[in-house]
Amino acid sequence: MKGVDTHCHLQMAPFDEDREAALDRALQVLKWLVVVGYGLDGSESALALCRPGVYATAGFHPYLASGYDDAGEARLKELAQKKGIVALGEMGLDYFNEFSPRPEQRVCFERQLALAAELQLPVIIHCREADEDTEAILKDYISDLPECIMHCFGGTASFAERCVGMGCYVSFAGNVTFPKAQTLREAALVVPLERLLAETDAPYLAPQSFRGKRCEPAHVMTTLTFLAQLKGLPPEQLIGQVVKNGEQAYRLC
Numbered sequence: 272m273k274g275v276d277t278h279c280h281l282q283m284a285p286f287d288e289d290r291e292a293a294l295d296r297a298l299q300v301l302k303w304l305v306v307v308g309y310g311l312d313g314s315e316s317a318l319a320l321c322r323p324g325v326y327a328t329a330g331f332h333p334y335l336a337s338g339y340d341d342a343g344e345a346r347l348k349e350l351a352q353k354k355g356i357v358a359l360g361e362m363g364l365d366y367f368n369e370f371s372p373r374p375e376q377r378v379c380f381e382r383q384l385a386l387a388a389e390l391q392l393p394v395i396i397h398c399r400e401a402d403e404d405t406e407a408i409l410k411d412y413i414s415d416l417p418e419c420i421m422h423c424f425g426g427t428a429s430f431a432e433r434c435v436g437m438g439c440y441v442s443f444a445g446n447v448t449f450p451k452a453q454t455l456r457e458a459a460l461v462v463p464l465e466r467l468l469a470e471t472d473a474p475y476l477a478p479q480s481f482r483g484k485r486c487e488p489a490h491v492m493t494t495l496t497f498l499a500q501l502k503g504l505p506p507e508q509l510i511g512q513v514v515k516n517g518e519q520a521y522r523l524c
């Protein structure tokens with residue numbers, strides 16, 4: 272059964288040498304994948320990869336929040352309405368890597384949430400060591416958003432439950448397979464099957480069996496199989512449900 276990679280960065284430099292080959296390998300095992308934007312240039316290069324089975328998103332990563340201005344927002348809005356773009360993001364807060372000051376991250380996040388509500392696009396949230404602020408800000412916008420995905424979930428089971436309570440999908444990456452990632456596994460266990468997603472966040476976070484190597488979208492199958500085992504389900508059942516969830520989250524069907 273084919274899986275899906277709900278979040279990867281195939282447009283990034285680590286794929287410059289073999290991007291098409293990596294994409295071919297991915298589409299042999301995946302029904303579809305989403306190349307996620309992380310700035311204007313990174314969103315444009317994501318869009319350029321669109322084809323049957325390959326979707327893209329446009330957004331300002333919190334690392335780049337300081338560069339978000341009216342002109343950038345206008346370009347983002349234009350990009351977001353192109354064919355092949357299925358969501359706005361990734362956006363959010365990263366208090367671990369504070370590459371932009373926190374107040375600027377919050378402004379950049381809120382303005383994109385407002386834009387997503389205006390355009391009625393799903394959002395992809397990046398949240399690292401910023402659970403409280405992310406939750407407080409999301410609460411103000413979530414009822415106006417079509418769908419919300421917490422990507423590369425890195426919080427506790429309690430935060431995962433609160434995200435599900437707000438109506439979010441919760442997506443796990445290869446780091447859920449790391450031996451020390453007990454907290455992440457506890458979080459994955461409390462997310463109901465119909466709210467669960469999986470991703471690679473490639474080129475980052477290769478699952479344990481590929482650890483230390485560049486991650487690529489096809490590796491999501493390892494994470495999907497792992498999640499099935501964790502939840503005590505046949506892999507086909509979990510994969511089938513995650514594919515369906517992803518299609519609802521990105522409104523592909």
Ligand SMILES: [Zn+2]
Pocket residue numbers: 361397398422423
């Ligand atoms: Zn991210």
Ligand SMILES: [Zn+2]
Pocket residue numbers: 278279280307361472
């Ligand atoms: Zn990402």
